[in-house]
Amino acid sequence: MADPATYRPAPGEIPDSPGVYRFRDGDGRVIYVGKAKSLRQRLNSYFQDVAGLHPRTQTMVTTAASVQWTVVGTEVEALALEYSWIKEFDPRFNVKYRDDKSYPYLAVTLADEFPRVQVMRGAKRKGTRYFGPYAHAWAIRETVDLLLRVFPVRTCSAGVFKRAHQQGRPCLLGYIDKCSAPCVGRISPEDHHRLAQDFCDFMAGDTTRFEKRLTRRMQEAAAELDYERAARLRDDIQTLRRATERNAVVLPDGTEADVFGLAGDDLEAAVQVFHVRDGRIRGQRGWVVEKVEDVDDAGLVEHLLQQVYGTDEADGTAVPREVLVPVLPTDVDQVESWLTGLRGSRVRVRVPQRGDKRELAATVHRNAEHALNLHRTRRAGDLTSRSQALREIQEALGLDTAPLRIECYDVSHNQGTYQSASMVVFEDGLARKSEYRLFSVRGRHGEGAADDTEAMHEVITRRFRRYLAERSESGDVELGDADAEDGERLVSGPIDETTGRPRRFAYPPNLVVVDGGPPQVAAAARALEELGIDDVALCGLAKRLEEVWVPGDDYPVILQRSSEGLYLLQRVRDEAHRFAITAHRKRRSKGMTVSVLDDVPGLGPARQKALLRHFGSVKRLRAASVEEIASVPGMGERTAAAVVAALAPDDTAAPTEALAPSAGMLGT
Structure with missing residues (x-):
C-alpha cells in the first residue's frame, strides 16, 4: 500500500485546465482514468487526508504509485479522450459495464x-x-x-x-x-x-417510402392488365406491413429516442435501454454495473452514454435525436455537444416529465429493477465466493497476500509433435482473456521438448525472461534472437514509449499454477530459480486426485472437494487446458496440410490467397498464362513465371492434384 504523499505532484505543476488524468500502480498499469474541468482542483482532491476519502477512493490512491495527466482544449475533448482511454486500458477502478447477456x-x-x-x-x-x-x-x-x-x-x-x-x-x-x-x-x-x-x-x-413505391408499381401493373405482377406487389406490401407491425407503437410516429432506466445500490446497478425508432421499440439492451469507483447516478449516466455511443463514433448512426435518462449527467452541456458531434445534428439529453415518454421511462425503470433482482438471484454470493476462494488459496499455500493475479500454464502435444503451451490469467478470480498468451515449444535443438517437464521449464523461462526484460529500466537484461517470439519486441521498461500501453509480459503474477504434479512443479521451480525470481508463489494441480503440489514438499496440499479455493484452481487449470489444446489443434491442422504452391520462391501465404481468390482452384491456375497470373494484384512477372514452372505437369505429378491450404493460409 503506497502513501499518496510519495507521488503527489509538486504545487504549481498541475495546470488549471480541462484534461484527463491516469493513476498507475507500481507495475505501471493504468488503474483509474478520469476527466476534469480543472485538473488542479480534481487531482488535489485525491491528495487530502486519506481518512476523509470514500473507501473505494482510498483503495485506489493507496494502490497507485504515480499520476499523469493530459491537457485538452475543451471539456468535450476530455469526455471523448476519457472514454478512449477507459476502453484502451480497462482500468480496474473505473465503472465496469457488463452486458447482462449476449444480445444479437x-x-x-x-x-x-x-x-x-x-x-x-x-x-x-x-x-x-x-x-x-x-x-x-x-x-x-x-x-x-x-x-x-x-x-x-x-x-x-x-x-x-x-x-x-x-x-x-x-x-x-x-x-x-x-x-x-x-x-x-x-x-x-x-x-x-x-x-x-x-x-x-x-x-x-423509413417504411412509408417503400410502401408508397410498391403501391405505385402495383397500380401501374393493374392499369397494364398485368394482374399477376400486381398480385405479387400486393403481397409484398402486406409483407412490409407485417414486418412493421411486429414492433409495438409506443410513441407518436417519427419519434426517435433512446430511453434509459437505472436501478441499483452503492455496489452495483442494472441499466436498461429501449431503442425507439419511428415511434416503435426497435431493440432493447441491458448492462449490470459494478461500482468500483465512487460515483453517483449522474456520473453513472454520463459513463453509460459514453459506453453506449462511444463505439459508434465512425458514423454516428446509432445516436438518436433525443436521449431520455432518469438523471441528467454531471456535464449535460458537454455530453450534448459530444453526441451532437457524433450524429451531425442536434441531440437533446433530458429527463421526461409527463406524457407517453414518462410512462415509457417508468416501464424501462421497471425492467431495470427486474434485471437487477434477476442478477442478484443468479450471482448471489458470487463476490463473496470469489473472495473466499482467494482467501482459502492464500491460507492453504501460506501466502502473505491473496493471489489477485493467477497465471496457469499447460502443455499440449500429439506424441511429442506440434507442441503448444498456454498461459491464462485470472485477476480477482475472473478470467482476463486479453492477457492470455500462447507459446510454440521449441526445445533445446528447435525440434520440440523431450517431455512435458522440459516443455514446462522452457515456457516458464521464456515468460519470466520477458518479464525481466520488460521490467528492466536500464536495459541491462538482453535476450538473443533465438529467445524471441515472432512479432515480440524485447526492450526495457513496462510501458511501451510509442503507444503508452503496457508491454505484453510486464506484470508479474502473485501465483503461478502449472497443470501437473511434482515433476512439472519441480521444472517450473527450477526455471524461476535460474532466473533469480523468488517473489512469485508456485503450485501444481494434479488431475487424478486434484492434489495441490508445492515445490519441495513430499506431500500434497489437500483442499476439500467443496472448497471454493479448489474450485477456482480447477477453473483456472481447465481454462489453460482448453486454450492449449485449441492452439495445438490449429498447429496440427496447419502442419498436416501441404500446398503445391508452398515451394514457389517468393510466394507467401498472402499471395497464395490472392491467386486462389482470383482463379478459384489450382486447376484453373495451372491453365493460366504468365500474363494472366501477373495481372493479379501483388504478383510480378518473375513470381508468375515461377508459379507456372511449379505447376507445370511432369512425370511425378498427378494430373488432378488438388490444392490443400498451407499453414499460412489457415486462420489463426
Missing part, C-alpha cells in the same frame, strides 16, 4: 462487395450497419425471412457464396426469389449494394 444484432456488411444480411453478436465491426439489439435471434431471422421477399439481399456465408460462384448455380434461396443471386451474376455489385442500402433504410424506420 441484425447486421448488414455494407463494406463487402456483395453485402450480406446476418445475425451478429459480440464486438461491432467497421463498415457494418447494425440494427437492434434484439431479445432473441429467432426474432431477427423471422423478420429477415419476411423482408427477403421484397429486399432479396444475400444472406449466405462466404463458403456457400464461393461454391455457388464456382459451380455457376445459385443456392435454394436464389431459385425461390429470396436472393438476387449475385454469386452467378444475376445482379451487378452496384445494384446489389443499392438493394442492401434500401434494406437498411427500411430497418432504420
Whole structure:
C-alpha cells in the first residue's frame, strides 16, 4: 500500500485546465482514468487526508504509485479522450459495464462487395450497419425471412457464396426469389449494394417510402392488365406491413429516442435501454454495473452514454435525436455537444416529465429493477465466493497476500509433435482473456521438448525472461534472437514509449499454477530459480486426485472437494487446458496440410490467397498464362513465371492434384 504523499505532484505543476488524468500502480498499469474541468482542483482532491476519502477512493490512491495527466482544449475533448482511454486500458477502478447477456444484432456488411444480411453478436465491426439489439435471434431471422421477399439481399456465408460462384448455380434461396443471386451474376455489385442500402433504410424506420413505391408499381401493373405482377406487389406490401407491425407503437410516429432506466445500490446497478425508432421499440439492451469507483447516478449516466455511443463514433448512426435518462449527467452541456458531434445534428439529453415518454421511462425503470433482482438471484454470493476462494488459496499455500493475479500454464502435444503451451490469467478470480498468451515449444535443438517437464521449464523461462526484460529500466537484461517470439519486441521498461500501453509480459503474477504434479512443479521451480525470481508463489494441480503440489514438499496440499479455493484452481487449470489444446489443434491442422504452391520462391501465404481468390482452384491456375497470373494484384512477372514452372505437369505429378491450404493460409 503506497502513501499518496510519495507521488503527489509538486504545487504549481498541475495546470488549471480541462484534461484527463491516469493513476498507475507500481507495475505501471493504468488503474483509474478520469476527466476534469480543472485538473488542479480534481487531482488535489485525491491528495487530502486519506481518512476523509470514500473507501473505494482510498483503495485506489493507496494502490497507485504515480499520476499523469493530459491537457485538452475543451471539456468535450476530455469526455471523448476519457472514454478512449477507459476502453484502451480497462482500468480496474473505473465503472465496469457488463452486458447482462449476449444480445444479437441484425447486421448488414455494407463494406463487402456483395453485402450480406446476418445475425451478429459480440464486438461491432467497421463498415457494418447494425440494427437492434434484439431479445432473441429467432426474432431477427423471422423478420429477415419476411423482408427477403421484397429486399432479396444475400444472406449466405462466404463458403456457400464461393461454391455457388464456382459451380455457376445459385443456392435454394436464389431459385425461390429470396436472393438476387449475385454469386452467378444475376445482379451487378452496384445494384446489389443499392438493394442492401434500401434494406437498411427500411430497418432504420423509413417504411412509408417503400410502401408508397410498391403501391405505385402495383397500380401501374393493374392499369397494364398485368394482374399477376400486381398480385405479387400486393403481397409484398402486406409483407412490409407485417414486418412493421411486429414492433409495438409506443410513441407518436417519427419519434426517435433512446430511453434509459437505472436501478441499483452503492455496489452495483442494472441499466436498461429501449431503442425507439419511428415511434416503435426497435431493440432493447441491458448492462449490470459494478461500482468500483465512487460515483453517483449522474456520473453513472454520463459513463453509460459514453459506453453506449462511444463505439459508434465512425458514423454516428446509432445516436438518436433525443436521449431520455432518469438523471441528467454531471456535464449535460458537454455530453450534448459530444453526441451532437457524433450524429451531425442536434441531440437533446433530458429527463421526461409527463406524457407517453414518462410512462415509457417508468416501464424501462421497471425492467431495470427486474434485471437487477434477476442478477442478484443468479450471482448471489458470487463476490463473496470469489473472495473466499482467494482467501482459502492464500491460507492453504501460506501466502502473505491473496493471489489477485493467477497465471496457469499447460502443455499440449500429439506424441511429442506440434507442441503448444498456454498461459491464462485470472485477476480477482475472473478470467482476463486479453492477457492470455500462447507459446510454440521449441526445445533445446528447435525440434520440440523431450517431455512435458522440459516443455514446462522452457515456457516458464521464456515468460519470466520477458518479464525481466520488460521490467528492466536500464536495459541491462538482453535476450538473443533465438529467445524471441515472432512479432515480440524485447526492450526495457513496462510501458511501451510509442503507444503508452503496457508491454505484453510486464506484470508479474502473485501465483503461478502449472497443470501437473511434482515433476512439472519441480521444472517450473527450477526455471524461476535460474532466473533469480523468488517473489512469485508456485503450485501444481494434479488431475487424478486434484492434489495441490508445492515445490519441495513430499506431500500434497489437500483442499476439500467443496472448497471454493479448489474450485477456482480447477477453473483456472481447465481454462489453460482448453486454450492449449485449441492452439495445438490449429498447429496440427496447419502442419498436416501441404500446398503445391508452398515451394514457389517468393510466394507467401498472402499471395497464395490472392491467386486462389482470383482463379478459384489450382486447376484453373495451372491453365493460366504468365500474363494472366501477373495481372493479379501483388504478383510480378518473375513470381508468375515461377508459379507456372511449379505447376507445370511432369512425370511425378498427378494430373488432378488438388490444392490443400498451407499453414499460412489457415486462420489463426
